[in-house]
Amino acid sequence: MSVRRSVRSLAAAWSAGIAIVLLGSAACPRLSSQAHAQMPAVQSAPAQASPMPAAAAVAGCTQLIASGNPQYPPYLWRNPDDEQRLVGANAELMQWLAKEIGIPIDTRYVGPWGRVQEEMRAGRIDLIAGAFFTLPRTDYMDYFHPAFRETRSVVWTREDSALLYKRWGDLTGRQGVTVINNSFGIEFDDFARKSLKVTQVASIEQAIQMLQRGRADYMIYEDAPAEAYAARIGAPSIKALTPPVAHEGLYLTLSHRSRCNSPELRGRLARAVYKxxxxxxxxxxxxxxLLLWRRQSAP
Incomplete structure (x- = not known):
């Protein structure tokens, strides 16, 4: 009896040992794999891991559509070879941004600046490649800080004008002109709405022509774009007055209604803008x- 009892005990112990080993393999796979790696075995070499992409796709977002003010050289304007495309510094920025976030960006013409903002509000475009900050615009788009470019908005008048301008109040009683839906900073926009008479027209060319023909005493627009268009239009020259109306930053913005607007995408955009x-x-x-605009403007 003692011999049989000993044999049964030994068998039970052997079974329990096997169970512990199996249980240990399930509960601690890292230990099990290390032990397995130490055992000699004839097997093929493990497959090499494929390299990770620079940025994984954002769910449901295979492409972003960007637009902006199409009359804004050297930042943005329509490509004369394909007028559905926008070219310029901000278009180059969008291509740089696409590589940083790992999502293609199509920078296209969708209409004049006022229409661009309507499309953004509706979510039919995803990004604006350069917008000033205003509180009303935060109702329909997110801003990414810091601004990627600082600009100056100035008062323009004819070369032979006797307009004396040193402060905003000097414009009171005069006829001004600018482009529809343009903003020149919260403070000046509020002052202009309450105290100035400023006509809004569809294009910068139209605004310059009104100024040149004497239908407006002054024009308000950013310095570089106005100078670029004035040089292309020719005719009577115009001049910028000092001091500037405002110094404003150009920001990248994302539509609230964009199908791609997600915490992950906003994080990628924020990191890219900081970089x-x-x-x-x-x-x-x-x-x-600037070089491209001059080359395209040359006779």
Whole structure:
């Protein structure tokens, strides 16, 4: 009896040992794999892991559509070879941004500046490649800080004008002109709405022509774009007065109704815009935009 009892005990112990090993393999796979790696075995080498993409796709977002003010050289204007496309410094910025976030960006013409903002509000475009900050615009789009470019908005008048301008109040009683839905900072916009007479027209060319023909005493617009268009139009010259009406930043914005608007995408955009400000690559894009505009404007 003692011999049989000993044999049964030994068998039970052996079974329990096997169970513990199996249980240990399930509960601690890392230990099990290490032990397995130490055992000699004839097997093929493990497959190499495929390299990770620079940025994984955002669910449901395979492409972003960007637009902006199409009369805004050297930042944005319509490509004369394909007028459904926008070119310029901000278009180059969108291509740089696409590589940073891992999502293609199509920078296209969707209409004049007022129409661009309507399309943004409706979510039919995803990004605006350059917008000033105003409180009403935060109702329909997110801003990414910091601004990627600082601009100056100035008062323009005819070369032979006797207009004396040193402060905003000097414009009171005069006829002004600018482009529809343009903003020149919260403070000046509020002052202009209450105290100035400013006609809004559809294009910068129309505004310059009104100024040149004496139908307006002054024009308000950013310095570089107005100078670029004035040089192309020719005819009577115009001049910028000092001091500037406002210094404003150009921001990247994302529509609230964009199908791609998600915490993940907003995080990618925020990181990319911060990197842009640190690397100062926008200066190079602006220089390229100026060269392209001059080349296309040459007779």
């Amino acid at each position: 842009l400000s640190q690397d100062k690559v926008m200066n190079r894009f602006v220089d390229q935009g």
